[in-house]
């Protein structure tokens with residue numbers, strides 16, 4: 180007997196082949212002499228045709244509803260009008276699960292579609308995006324592993340604010356205050372004294388004040404930390420990491436990029452170019468030339484990032500920030516103590532920051548001073564300070580926003596479509 184084939188295999192089968200496929204009813208058209216049923220599976224769609232002259236088959240075909248799960252058996256026939264140029268002449272149709280009236284018919288509001296995200300994720304557009312996301316994740320993991328970095332598993336329940344107290348989500352931990360992790364960084368810094376080069380992929384949580392198209396409240400955070408590497412060493416590694424993800428999508432997800440009508444030129448150019456380093460000083464000058472009322476020491480926010488990246492096709496590094504703009508753990512520049520060895524990777528086409536990283540302050544007394552300057556309680560960071568008391572080493576690290584990287588590579592307008600279940604200011608359902 181014939182075994183089940185994917186929609187891709189069916190469309191690739193030659194005329195006259197007998198095939199069996201299964202999936203969900205994506206579209207249905209009821210005509211006088213035929214009923215067209217388009218079946219969707221994880222690989223794509225296939226048009227199946229029921230001839231009305233077959234009464235028993237027609238009864239089943241009339242009964243089937245959108246998103247019903249079905250098994251189909253029949254013979255492949257070429258027809259240029261059908262998706263992929265092939266269709267199946269149905270000889271057997273088994274309704275596995277008859278669907279209720281499917282609530283998505285087209286034209287629904289974004290808010291309503293987010294309310295039924297658990298059903299909207301079946302849509303072809305989100306399915307293409309989730310395949311791109313999976314390929315990005317696979318490439319990122321493989322890049323670390325193939326370069327000999329060790330995956331570690333940091334805690335999510337923590338008592339340390341890494342990126343400031345304003346975006347912490349507090350958790351009641353049996354009467355003690357804890358927080359959902361903003362970043363695994365400090366725990367990765369522990370691990371470099373044994374494994375030297377480590378990485379983790381975890382959810383990070385940010386109680387963001389601003390609602391923008393590139394902020395989630397729970398996002399997927401790929402972080403790396405390495406002993407002996409300085410800021411520029413780490414920037415070189417990050418460039419290779421990001422390029423590996425872009426290359427994987429260009430090589431393996433062409434169908435999806437074309438379905439999304441993503442202009443691939445910037446991605447292709449990214450692979451052919453090296454990422455420029457633009458210092459904060461230079462960025463301020465560029466913004467002033469563009470008419471921004473900005474001076475040295477001001478923050479470079481979303482609008483400024485957009486202006487700096489809008490007309491570019493290749494990511495670039497923004498480096499050497501004023502100390503007061505950045506986190507306490509960043510190492511100050513010996514030549515310019517008012518500047519820290521921090522870097523952000525800015526994605527082109529207006530997407531902005533996708534990676535934040537730095538060389539870390541490895542001197543105990545300077546780090547302690549920076550903690551105090553930042554109005555933090557040194558007692559909360561005693562274990563982190565300890566790392567500078569027992570064989571401290573120069574070291575650097577970074578955090579990459581997976582959802583932001585997917586948003587840029589797939590060319591999305593809003594970060595919410597880069598992740599299956601976006602956590603937004605008003606949304607933790609479904």
Ligand SMILES: NC(=O)C[C@H]([NH3+])C(=O)NS(=O)(=O)OC[C@H]1O[C@@H](n2cnc3c(N)ncnc32)[C@H](O)[C@@H]1O
Nearest residue numbers: 362364385394395398402533534535576577578580
């Ligand atoms: N190990 C490290 O050195 C990471 C460091 N402690 C850190 O958390 N840096 S970061 O705050 O810039 O966040 C890193 C990246 O994490 C992403 N990010 C940061 N915040 C968000 C939100 N709210 N939504 C989505 N993505 C976000 C964005 O791409 C940032 O560049």
Ligand SMILES: [Mg+2]
Nearest residue numbers: 523532534535
């Ligand atoms: Mg940042």
